[in-house]
Amino acid sequence: MKIVVNILIAPDKFKGTLTGMEAACSIRDGWSTTRPEDDLRILPICDGGDGFGERLAELEKAKPVDCQTVDAAHRPLTAKWWWQEQQKMAIIESACIIGLAQLPSSRYHPFQLDTFGLGKVLLEVAKRGAETCVVGIGGSATNDGGFGMAKALGWRFENKAGEAITEWTDLDQLSLASAPSKRHLFEHLLIASDVENLLLGDKGASRIYGPQKGLRESDMEKSEACFRSLSRQVDALTGHEWRLEPGSGAAGGLGYGLMAFLGGKAESGFDFFADRADLNTQLAWADLVITGEGSLDLSSLMGKCVGNVAEKCREMGKPCIGIGGIVRNKEKLSNLFTGIYSITPDLTDQVSALKFASKWLKELSKKASNDIQL
Secondary structure, eight states: OOOOOOOEOOOOTTTTTHHHHOOOOHHHHHHHHHHSSEEEOOOOOSSSSSTTTHHHHHHHEEEEEEEEEEEETTTEEEEEEEEEETTTEEEEEEEHBBBGGGGGTTOGGGEEEEEOHHHHHHHHHHHTTTEEEEEEOOOOOSTTTTTHHHHHHTOEEEEEEEEOSSSSGGGGGEEEOOSOOOOOSSSSEEEOOOOOSSSSTTSSSSIHHHHHHHHOOHHHHHHHHHHHHHHHHHHHTSSSSSSSSTTTTHHHHHHHHHHHHHHHHOOHHHHHHHHHHHHHHHHHHHHEEEEEEEEGGGGGGGSOOHHHHHEEEEEEHEEEEEEEEEEHHHHTTTOOOSSEEEEEEETOOOOHHHHHHHHHHHHHHHHHHHHHOO
């Protein structure tokens, strides 16, 4: 008689190919082909980036709301946020509004983009009467320190001549920042992010994450000068050194903006999600956990969902399988995972893996189910 094994399938998204839910279902379907007797539960995970809003909305039973705004390039956009009436809670996913996925590839330089569209959505949410607002800030295309958002909220920025500054790249000329009459729109504003970088410096917003968004080395000093000037004025006005807060450098300085302009509090996106999903209880139930993402590598261990799940499994003494579209540094990952599996190059090439991601993920899951000793 075969032993029934409790298996928790908790992957992150496979970026560019599968959502977390699609990945979880593919892994489940592949595994059940060879081990139909096992008890399989799916729990897609997220930490504040792409997919955060929808997953959190599912857990909180929040309903989607459409909102007219603009994307990071100020093009008209119908964006989505989520509303939980009983809790008076709004959920916003920045990636749905000012994300890289909303823009044509390589068409815009970060100097041309800002967070104005997010500010417009925040105003709509405040009008709805939200007491708590949760903002996932991963996946943004912007690097403006929250300047565009602040403009939408009614902040005014002037140079020495008293002229309004309308582009964030002119913030190095900032002489005066003025706040609107009502600074804080919500009783509680939670910033969901797992990035702890500060706004400025070698490990700050521009130098660490700017290149992913198109910033060149020659752009760095300009960006730093703008952020220095912005934070000097705003920190002095608000009476707090927000630029020194962990997470102020998240999402191109949007973490700073949400703290400084709106009084937001940074919280681990993964921890916030894990608490809402009752992840610890789910892990306690499981005999085996399967997690994964598109690229499984050392960055997976640096505060990302998959590494956090694997670390929790180690703490609880649970075996954990890691699955990736591609896996790098497998030897260094092996301390956390009972088994590590990769679609590319183990099963197919990169082109096929991207085009038929669900099919190959099912095949990889079948392989893992045959290999693993339970």
